[in-house]
Amino acid sequence: MTRHLAPLFAASLAFVSPAFGQDYTVEVLQDNLDRPWALAFLPGTNRIALTQRGGDVLLWHPDGLVELSGAPDVVVNGQGGLLDIAPAPDFTDSGWLYMTWTGAAEPGTTTHLGRARLDGMALRDLQVLHAVSPGVDSGAHFGSRIAFADGYVFAGFGDRGFKNFGPDHIAQNLSSENGSVIRLTLDGDIPADNPFVGQAGAAGAIWSYGHRNIQAMTVHPGTGALWLAEHGEAGGDEVNIVQRGGNYGWPLVSHGVTYRGGDEFAPPHSPGDGFVAPVFHWPAGRSDHNPPSGMAFYDGAAFPDWDGHLLIGNLLHRYLGLYSEENGQITPVARLLEGEGWRIRDVVVGPDDGFIYVLTDGEDGKLIRLRPAS
Template sequence: MRPFLSVLVLGVGLGAAPYVLPPLQSASAPRASVATIYASLCANCHGPTLQGGQGPSLVDAEWKHGDTDADIARVIREGVAGTPMLPFRAALTDLQIRAMVIHVREAQESARLGTLPPAALPLPARIESERHAFRTEVLADGLETPWGIEFLPDGALLVSERPGRLRIIREGQVLPPISGVPAVWVEQDGGLFDIAVHPRFAENGWVYLAFSETGAETGSSSTRIIRGTLRGNALVDQVTIFRPAPALYWNNNSHFGARLLFDRDGYLFFSIGDRGHMADAQDLASPYGKLHRVHDDGRVPSDNPFVGRAGAVASIWSYGHRNQQGLAIDPRNGDLYATEHGPRGGDELNLVRKGRNYGWPIITYGMNDNGTPLTDRTEQDGLEQPVVYWTPSIAVSGIDFYTGSRFPRWANDLFVTALAGQQLRRLEIRDGRVTHQELLLRGSGRVRDVRVGPDGLIYVAFNGPGLIVRLSPAD
């Protein structure tokens, strides 16, 4: 670690009293954005871009008084005796102090990585990473927002496109759309989402789809899960696995989820976001903001954690989620991991356990999208902590563990995609902790999903441009 050289200063000048912003004590009171607060209280010393002025830079990762979020919050709140850093506890609420910490973290990451270019960069043909050199090859292009990718037993790739098309890519050829896919609601976050292939697909031909559909009221929508039989190039014999009650189809087009995953025992997990109603994530009577577990025909397993509880949705496996868009099973021990979109800041990777509460919106490492505080709490007894979180948000999406043999030094590592961050990351996980992260791709488009193929190569879905890219060893 670099030596802590700089002092965190949030005053308006050496020896000067700080400008005092009236504290916002009520949760219902109007909230100033963190950018407004920073401009009023901090920019005179630290510069408008946090890179220093009369006071030191806040983006150089050098902290004399501690570099954790709690350390930074403490210095803002209490000040530092004997320095120009005065306490701001009378001027800022805990909510505003937490938002200021997020603001600093965002600026640090922007300074470290640089801003993304306005247009996607061409994919490098060859990349030297920490443990493997690899090549990138465009397997398919011209797709429209590919969302989920999954392999069929014969090695063909099944791809969903958000506007409602399902395709097969076989031997490098993108086949015509599969017929029989239900009409989907394509608005804001809505559309055709993930795909899952039944573990015994070779026997039954079953394919599962998650998508948003309209309700009886004009403009209302929700998430639906179906199972169909893939016969030739048609999806037939469809049955509904999950569909909410008609009253739960809302005029809100956000946070549909929805990722699908079969575990080792043949249970189907599916995620549904909070649908923009944050409180629903904590309400066991609502299916929203939850991870669900069912049999392959939609029946609820008798050992689900809330079976028999009055008023609870029996399919719930875990709750307190904002919007999960990545699910993967650790091949070493069967642990279930999920990625979850935070608000502004606080994207999460969680180790999901039966019946646990993951805290949204009571605790979060993020703030509102408009830069106003959401909560000052990042932890609380009885609520689960993420394995790792990302601030600023990278808009984390699909994930997969590496289980092939072509990249032996990546064995059992977790590959994580990101939309806004336009990233593919590699995470090393040991005993439920992320011990190292490596950025493999950045800036070549929004990265939606990743899958390890039966050939041991890695397949990545990009949005904007709509590509399927294959990663193979360079040597």
């Protein structure tokens, strides 16, 4: 049954002067969200699809917030639940919304990729396109983010919290899709040109592997390259450009250290080590841990000084990072929203207005908007 939730709450909170470029105003569009995880604009509309980790799919529009019926059944397990949401490239015609969520598996749980059609205020024709194999008895590191590129759907997953830092780690095992990016057709089939199709013992869906816990994914608007951000062990969080068949090294190389004791458990990335090095990483150490969540390239008109910059959410230190990008390398520029106390879970750029829309984490999560102060 469709359920109408709390009415729209909008208020201008503050004028903030960032360290770079334009001043901006922060507006709260919706509060009282319960552990929200992802947001996505629906093409051709002024509506935003939101997920709550407990299993709700919500639809925000300027007149209020509605819960959609027909959401997938999820297993809320530690960090798991209902996770990412993304409209299909042909959403205007097909109505497909792609989602990732935690569901039962043998053993334990696993991340599922699926889709459903938006029909009015209901999700219909729910399809499971892929369930990550194998299932794991753990409540950690499910990932996951969705992106579309070159007519395919990509999804990035976590390593489920495995602590074996040796070569037998699950993220280094090509028979396991945990700790990998997968590439599928929009209908969920494995493309014949995926890098490990036909290799004995390898999962054909894998596009890249050796990832720890993918929490952000986006496509570069100029190059079309797939970018992602993932959590390190304690520090060493990474931004990576995804390569076909690439091994990103986790946990055999890492810029992080152990949570307990701060000991180095693997050498850092170095030239010629056989692994794909990150284009950016944060320092090692628990206090320097900068767990990213959500990322988007800015390509709107509202903030011209930020054109081409990368926005990355930060959970622990509670800011929205602004980074310049040139030739595949990024440089920190400013910490937006710092001092508000919000764990940033996701970020998108409004397709029509160029404003920046941000989802904050927690039991009183918020949908907020950054717009020019003028």
